[in-house]
Amino acid sequence: MQTETPRLEIRNLKRSFEGRAVVDDVSLKIMPGQVTCLLGPSGCGKSTTLRMIAGVEMQDSGSIHVDGKLICDTIFRIPPERREIGLMFQDFALFPHLSVADNVAYGLRGTRAEKRERVKELLERVDLLRFIDGYPHQLSGGEQQRVALARALAPKPRIMLMDEPFSGLDNRLRDGIRDETLSILKEQDTAVLLVTHEPDEAMRMADEIALMRDGQIVQQGAPYNVYTRPIDRAAVSFFSDANVIRAEVSGALAHTAFGRFLAPGVPDGTAVDIVFRPQHVRIDFDRAGKGPLPTAADGTPARAIVKRARFMGNESLVEFEMDHDGSILKATVPNVFMPSEGTVMWLTIRRDKCFVFDVKT
Template sequence: MPDGFDREHLRGLVTVTQTPRLEIRNLVRAFEGRRVVDDVSLTIMPGQVTCLLGPSGCGKSTTLRMIAGVEMQDSGEIWADGQLVCDTVFRVPPERRGIGLMFQDFALFPHLTVAKNVAFGLSGSQEDKRARVGELLERVDMARHAESYPHQLSGGEQQRVALARALAPQPRIMLMDEPFSGLDNRLRDGIRDQTLTLLKEEDTAVLLVTHEPEEAMRMGDEIALMRNGKIVQQGAPYNVYTRPVDRATVSFFSDANVVRATVNGALANTAFGRFLAPGVADGTDVDIVFRPQHVRIDFDRQGSGPLPTPSDGVAARGVVVRARFLGHESLVEFRMEHDGSLVKATVPNVFLPAAGKVMWLTIPRSRCFVFPASRG
């Protein structure tokens, strides 16, 4: 080594690769010949929240049950902190996996007080148990209800007790299956935020199953979008939302407008102007997909609309069908004159043009997605 080379500096340059807290590799589970979980792989680091998002019946809960150990996979592996937990030969029992569980129904013991519910399953001395229970009940603002029974609590209070009980053994991994869906909207956001804060403080790896895109965007460091047993896209919420892999992904997160066109010379011609379709063969039908909040509306000026621009293309004329105020925005639906199709647009605050009013719509090219045309 050259003279004067700083060994400590060399150590500082070495990147330490952190071991995943939870890793599942190529999980498969089939029922009656149909794969409900089909080659699913995920990696979750300590302190990371990954949301497994998808419609009902896509395989989310089955994946969770296999990780918990209450369902056996047909193939694939489950690892925790670099150690094999389960494959098709070796299997650590569920109670020894260091995994916490939270479900929609809370599953509190009705005959036990709040404090005894939280203490259930804790090991150690009575003094240590009391200290851990007291600490957690303070953190979820339930200390004053320590001697109450579950039936004496509201749904939100029961959820906080269930969270404290799940965290009590300090699990390295937390599996959550739609735990907030039983709460009313007024309580849900606050309890979700409190839950997320506590889990981050405990450095727990979290896999949260949900069918609500808003919940996944709010809670997840990463989203794994699942459809028909497969993970079709995975990444940070911003990337999944702004760089969807297909039309179905756009539609899952929000309403979507669709304009169909045929490609010629890497361009798709529409009433809204041309759209780039690089790499798509001539004669291919494509769907041009855009969200209502990205539609731009302009007034009719004696039969004319705004001039074409490279960024917004050509304005197309539409007639207002209906307009509704939704509280934080207005939804306006247009019947397009060129083909009779329906286009939805949302506008911040109050904008309620009368039915029958003629207006011009443009679509910013930076907000559009071009996909191969979907069947049907």
């Protein structure tokens, strides 16, 4: 059985500046029509990786391949303009002195008539044909972004590199333009590498997420798997708020005020962090000084006092001070739930939604 060749493959890329490894042994494969998000905090090496693939930055070691063919290592190098790679950035970088049509046609080959036909086709696709002879300053931010998209797509690139391309847009425009962009790219079977520091954007757009930290890809997989099977505490926290309980393991169990948590394979005496998201905290009312009965699914209830409750639009966020140690835990509840400060409540935690990590690891 033949395995499909990746449209883009990078192998063991490394890049250092002044002795500091900015990109440290990064490898990725992206298939035709696949969207991969390189996700991570600012300064983790995402944009440098993109620039090396584009050819505007040279790697110290490693290689880059398109459709199975080497395009760049430390000896052989195809120039950026011959790599058939499209680029989209947060800065639309449209030429102010050129018309919309000339911006889109920039870099196209062929006769004037052929270029004009391709420009009209793309502007119609992004619903901007009426502005074909206008200029960038006459367009809104969202319209300029769509012109930049049309320009990037005009040469029919096999690969599209996108560096925070939607972060400068109004929230009301962002979702629509993101979805429209993805639709066009998938229609053309383009492999997409999108750099972002926003987990919501990665979850919305990606077929695969590569979570990057300190120059390395620490976890890679489908969005659902990266979110529900995080590799460590930092990975949980990057995607959402997280509560953390410190405990010690004895007999493969971590003992807490919320009952015991499974810690298979962890040696006795090991300190662990039990990490869970606010939406997986269950809240019960106080019943004459008592809470609900313990269950296998939710463990033992722990008494807490409401410190603050806020309505966030589609959910409510409640902060609790725990009786047993004074720590603060957060819980989110769908719709409106606004208990008064000082209200006594009982909290339990869904065992199947908790992650147990060795503190040292």
